[in-house]
Amino acid sequence: MTNISNAFTCPFCNVTYKLEEPNYGALVLYFDGGELKSASEYWYSRDVNFDDALKVMFKKCPSCNKTVIETLGKGDQLKDEFTHIHPKSLAKQFPEYIPSSIRQDYEEAYAILHLSPKASATLSRRAMQGMIRDFFEVKPDTLYKEIDQIENQISPTVKKTLNAARKIGNIGAHMENDINTIVEISDGEAEKLIKLNEYLIKNWYIERHDSDTLMKEIQDINTNKQDNKKKH
Numbered sequence: 001m002t003n004i005s006n007a008f009t010c011p012f013c014n015v016t017y018k019l020e021e022p023n024y025g026a027l028v029l030y031f032d033g034g035e036l037k038s039a040s041e042y043w044y045s046r047d048v049n050f051d052d053a054l055k056v057m058f059k060k061c062p063s064c065n066k067t068v069i070e071t072l073g074k075g076d077q078l079k080d081e082f083t084h085i086h087p088k089s090l091a092k093q094f095p096e097y098i099p100s101s102i103r104q105d106y107e108e109a110y111a112i113l114h115l116s117p118k119a120s121a122t123l124s125r126r127a128m129q130g131m132i133r134d135f136f137e138v139k140p141d142t143l144y145k146e147i148d149q150i151e152n153q154i155s156p157t158v159k160k161t162l163n164a165a166r167k168i169g170n171i172g173a174h175m176e177n178d179i180n181t182i183v184e185i186s187d188g189e190a191e192k193l194i195k196l197n198e199y200l201i202k203n204w205y206i207e208r209h210d211s212d213t214l215m216k217e218i219q220d221i222n223t224n225k226q227d228n229k230k231k232h
């Protein structure tokens with residue numbers, strides 16, 4: 001097998017593993033002379049060229065046993081076009097202590113990313129607002145004012161970034177006043193907003209959960225030690 005030794009992070013359990021047999025398999029389907037044919041990835045990679053080809057990949061996680069299925073276009077028309085069959089996107093599966101409405105907006109922003117980057121940016125903006133409201137328990141207001149309410153709890157850089165994301169999300173949500181002004185958002189730009197939400201989930205919710213757990217564990221260890229001391 002050639003060039004498949006790269007690492008892959010399972011979207012179901014976040015464990016990183018190497019894409020190699022028996023956890024990886026790929027087949028290339030192509031049309032040749034009016035006939036549908038298939039070839040192994042190895043065979044196909046040997047400088048063979050066809051008009052249209054589709055590579056189907058199976059990635060089975062050795063940790064949780066779930067399989068990721070993806071396709072990659074290899075021909076002229078589908079060149080490098082990536083499609084996620086299962087799961088629908090590479091959105092991370094975040095823990096259940098993160099509110100489901102936030103996880104849902106995040107997952108939908110990922111699912112719609114290539115179809116409509118504008119709609120994706122709008123969903124990302126909504127997920128971000130959901131987090132600000134839930135995590136910091138702000139008084140519901142406009143997002144602009146909500147960000148102001150938490151400015152003492154975040155760094156100036158984060159505040160600036162949240163306001164930038166707010167404005168980018170607005171492009172997706174509202175028609176510009178001048179309808180001749182069409183501001184486009186690219187897939188890559190919308191994906192950055194998704195990454196920002198992953199950053200906030202990690203730095204706010206997961207960070208708080210992990211430190212709460214550690215603090216409690218240490219207090220429990222001490223409680224047990226003191227109880228044992230009394231018994232002796």
Ligand SMILES: [Zn+2]
Pocket residue numbers: 010011012013014015061062063064065066
């Ligand atoms: Zn897994």
